[in-house]
Amino acid sequence: MDVKSNARPKLQLEIQSDTLRRGFALIAQNMTTIRLSHDPIIIPEPFMEVYHCRGKIQQALKAEESDILRAELQLLVDFQDQYMKETIKTIDQFISNGYIEFEWLWAIFPPGELVVIENVSASDAPIQWCAIVKAFEFKTLDSGAQVWSLTLMHTGFNGLRLGKTETKLSFPAFSNNIGISRLPAYPLKYCKDEIWVQQEAIRRGRSYETYCLASSRAKESPVGTPMWHAGPIWTERRVIVDFEGFFEHSPMSNTATSITQLGASFTLSSLSEDELLTCPPLVPAYSFTSRQWCFVFIDDLSKIVWKPQIFEQLQIDEEMKGALQGLVRGYSTHAVLFDDFIEGKGRGLVFLLHGPPGCGKTMTAESISESLEKPLYHVSGGELGASVESIQDALETAFERATRWDTILLLDEADAFLARRDGADIERNSLIAVFLRLLEYQSGIVFLTTNRPSDFDPAFESRIHLQISFSRLDASKRELIWKLLAQKNGGCNLSPEQSKALGKLPLDGRRIKNILRLASLFAANRIQGSSKANGDAGDLLVDNRETDVVMEFGDIKKVLPFAITRLENAKRAQEEYIETEDLPAALADLMAEFSLK
Incomplete structure (x- = not known):
């Protein structure tokens, strides 16, 4: 490790004795930074693994009945006195004063140590959560920068399994010393509010478990972040917490997909307190505001405050407004009373809104969303892709999400899907056929908007329950x-x-x-x-x-x-x-x- 320039060459400890190798492998079984199965076991200076195991070595020395192994364990104790005495003294002086230098960071992060992580950037207030050290390694980046890389284990969920997963943090080089509790992650035992932090982490872990076991939940959140540990914070409003959808569709979903399952099955409140303690403070959610996936802080999530009065402020023809309200109210109370001859077909409501920009089409869908207390899932036709294949996939995803999330779907700028079919354009005809099928088998409320109502395919006539024409505002x-x-x-x-x-x-x-x-x-x-x-x-x-x-x-x-x-x-x-x-x-x-x- 070239943290400081030293004139002498680096040393390394080699454990060659079969007896001591087996004994030390048992003592250091949590150490992942060295190869305990190799012959010999090689431990480079500054002998981190020996430092972290020195207490266990002393215990083994006292308890060991074999004279041979006891004598060889004594060699490890003597090695510490000869080669590590100054290192241990220096580290102890720093730690006793609550400080640490970059060179000695490894000393406070032994494998298995419970640490507290601070300042996850998904909330206005600092967030503290807990994880367990798996490994702590020194690395030199391609740029030449020197960092300590901390690998942590914590409880996680990938949409299918609840178990243990990993996350990584880096500590860039810093000069002089720094207060241990000022580090972005540090051992929980150095936290002045240790008991309170543990209690809060366990309480939040129960909420995390609840979100894992629910298929999806619509909530309000003041902020969200596109990154797990860092990145810009943007203002959010309504979100849908959905682990399964995140890991299936989000480009960020490789954040924590490797899960070691805790058990064959789990139920609510099945996690132990130790497992709840290391649940992350963030959950993945889809933002209805920014229309992208993000992470939100569990404690920031709250029930949605609906605004049903918005419908009364809607500036459209009163007769049409009454018809719209009647259809929606009837659907909300008797949605499953009518069915087609084919089960699951024709249960939804489809509205076509057409007129110039800014005349109230979007607000109409928003007002229905508020009155029914269902989130509005807004999808723009221009965002679905360029190729017919990508548009079909995006449409199917949009309808599937709307069903799973129990939202009202607003498909804006739907002209490309509504336009009259052309015998010469096979791909486009296929797209329209897919769209017709999706409309026919969906069971929710869908709003379509277009600026060219006279140009849509006649087949849509039977799929649309109500057309609303908007004129320019007077x-x-x-x-x-x-x-x-x-x-x-x-x-x-x-x-x-x-x-x-x-x-x-x-x-x-x-x-x-x-x-x-x-x-x-x-x-x-x-x-x-x-x-x-x-x-x-x-x-x-x-x-x-x-x-x-x-x-x-x-x-x-x-x-x-x-x-x-x-x-x-x-x-x-x-x-x-x-x-x-x-x-x-x-x-x-x-x-x-x-x-x-």
């Missing part, structure tokens, strides 16, 4: 959207005059929401007194943090010119579909009305 509906969203997202109570003036702007619901989001960021920067408050509003687009800052009407007025200029530029570049030609004129009228220069 001024009165836009006025209400401004009022509701400003109050909900920024705590801003617009006056009737203000909401009426804003309603005159020919913007769709999505753009209204985006402008209010930008205004809330402007308000946050204004109140925090940051430099961004005096800068270009465009700079605020990079900030995506949530805020509880109360927004004012002035914040909306400040960002409107920038937001609308951006829309006009996008229209001229044909990057966005914007039908209205009088947006700048409407903005000028609003600015004049409220004296904004």
Whole structure:
């Protein structure tokens, strides 16, 4: 180990005696860093394995009845006195003061040691959990950097089996000494709250076991992380905890797939306290917000707070709204009363929503999701892949997940799957046939959205239970959207005059929401007194943090010119579909009305 430059060559201990090799192999059976079956057993300096076994060597020496083995064990004791005395003295001095140097890190991580790991980045607060040391090895990376690699064993679940698995941590080189309890992982015995940490780990382990035994659970989580030990934290909302789905579909699932099963079978509360103690604090989940797999902290998970009142705020034709509500309520109470001649066929509800962007299609699906207290699983047609084969696989996965998770499926931009079949395009016809089959045999609620309802295949007529046509928002509906969203997202109570003036702007619901989001960021920067408050509003687009800052009407007025200029530029570049030609004129009228220069 070239941690420090030494003039003399490195030493190594060779155990050549058959008697001592067998005796030492029994004493050091947990040591995985040396080959105990080899002849001779070779232990390189600084003789870590002898250091970790010195207590057991003394015990064996006292208990051994064989004179031959006892004499050879005494040789190991003498070896420590001759070659390890200064090492042991140095290490003991550091440990007695609660510190350690990089060179001697190995001394506090013997195999079998219970350690506490801190600062897993999936929560705002530091997380502490426990694992058991399997191995601790010195490594020199390709870059030349020197690290200690710690292999830990802990309880894990791979979607099929509950058992033991491994995880690794690295300790980059550091100068001077460091407090042992300041390390990212350290022996639990050095933790000042040792008993409390163990109790919390066992309590959390029971929750982990519960999530393992449930097929999937929808929850809310404030944050999530794409990595197991590190990585950026993003804000999450609703997630579905699903081990099986994670290990089947997630590209990150090689994190902990190697499981040594604890037993032939297990039931709730079957884990011992020692096994519960080493359950990880994170569980894999699919985020309905970011639409990707992540890890979430168990203690951050909470029941979903549903918002059924959103349906009342839905701005669509009242007659159609009543029909939609009646169908959904009937389905939720009598879902299994009707079946096709073929079992399992025709039990679901399929809605087709068509109309221009930002007119309420997504909010319609969201409102039904809230009223039924089922998560909305949003899949965009553009995210399913490029080839027919990949799209078919992605569609089948989406329908399978929606069934397993008991969600409402929103398949956005479904034009490619709904379009009329063409006799010359065999692959595309095959894709449509697959989609028809999936619709026919699904048993949940599916929302499809399209901008071309007149072009879809006639075969879909019999699969769709209700079509809802959306028109562009008129001024009165836009006025209400401004009022509701400003109050909900920024705590801003617009006056009737203000909401009426804003309603005159020919913007769709999505753009209204985006402008209010930008205004809330402007308000946050204004109140925090940051430099961004005096800068270009465009700079605020990079900030995506949530805020509880109360927004004012002035914040909306400040960002409107920038937001609308951006829309006009996008229209001229044909990057966005914007039908209205009088947006700048409407903005000028609003600015004049409220004296904004």
